[in-house]
Amino acid sequence: ETGVTQSPTHLIKTRGQQVTLRCSSQSGHNTVSWYQQALGQGPQFIFQYYREEENGRGNFPPRFSGLQFPNYSSELNVNALELDDSALYLCASSWDREEQYFGPGTRLTVT
Amino acid sequence: RKEVEQDPGPFNVPEGATVAFNCTYSNSASQSFFWYRQDCRKEPKLLMSVYSSGNEDGRFTAQLNRASQYISLLIRDSKLSDSATYLCVVTKNDYKLSFGAGTTVTVRA
Numbered sequence: 001e002t003g004v005t006q007s008p009t010h011l012i013k014t015r016g017q018q019v020t021l022r023c024s025s026q027s028g029h030n031t032v033s034w035y036q037q038a039l040g041q042g043p044q045f046i047f048q049y050y051r052e053e054e055n056g057r058g059n060f061p062p063r064f065s066g067l068q069f070p071n072y073s074s075e076l077n078v079n080a081l082e083l084d085d086s087a088l089y090l091c092a093s094s095w096d097r098e099e100q101y102f103g104p105g106t107r108l109t110v111t
Numbered sequence: 112r113k114e115v116e117q118d119p120g121p122f123n124v125p126e127g128a129t130v131a132f133n134c135t136y137s138n139s140a141s142q143s144f145f146w147y148r149q150d151c152r153k154e155p156k157l158l159m160s161v162y163s164s165g166n167e168d169g170r171f172t173a174q175l176n177r178a179s180q181y182i183s184l185l186i187r188d189s190k191l192s193d194s195a196t197y198l199c200v201v202t203k204n205d206y207k208l209s210f211g212a213g214t215t216v217t218v219r220a
Contacts, residue, residue, distance in 0.1 A: 044210070045208060055206065056206060056207050102156070103154060105153075
């Protein structure tokens, strides 16, 4: 196991609602990256947080936002959920933006 | 055009067979290359990095062709446990991993 944990494991939301996903990074890691993986696709980079600052963002709208806390855990927030937001959300932690270790993911279903 | 493209397969091979597949990437500025393995409904796990000179890790061999912008993975003596989706990953060292959609390999007894 990588030591990266995510919560919740599964989540069902209704279109238009808001959701917060959480990630605890591996001990000693200061960087967290978030990815969205739709069914049958590879993970797509959402954004990365390094030492509590956003350090790069993929092609996702502003309703996807995040935070990193002083203990380097992180949250991903998605507002105004759409059906296409249904996916596996993966976080990955690393030390100083080196090799990324993935957590087990949160499976979000939007109905 | 997608940044990383892979043959989705599936590749269905008997135990002990050799299977090989490629991916291509579009950004010539890409600096680092990897193969990840993903089991059904699980997180991706790093299988191996890919170096310009080519590299082996046990039964797995990876090759990189920068001129043609493609990466390959070869699995020798396939085991049942090799059944998985193999994700090709590139990065420009901006710490954003760009994944292909994956190649599915099924090894049958």
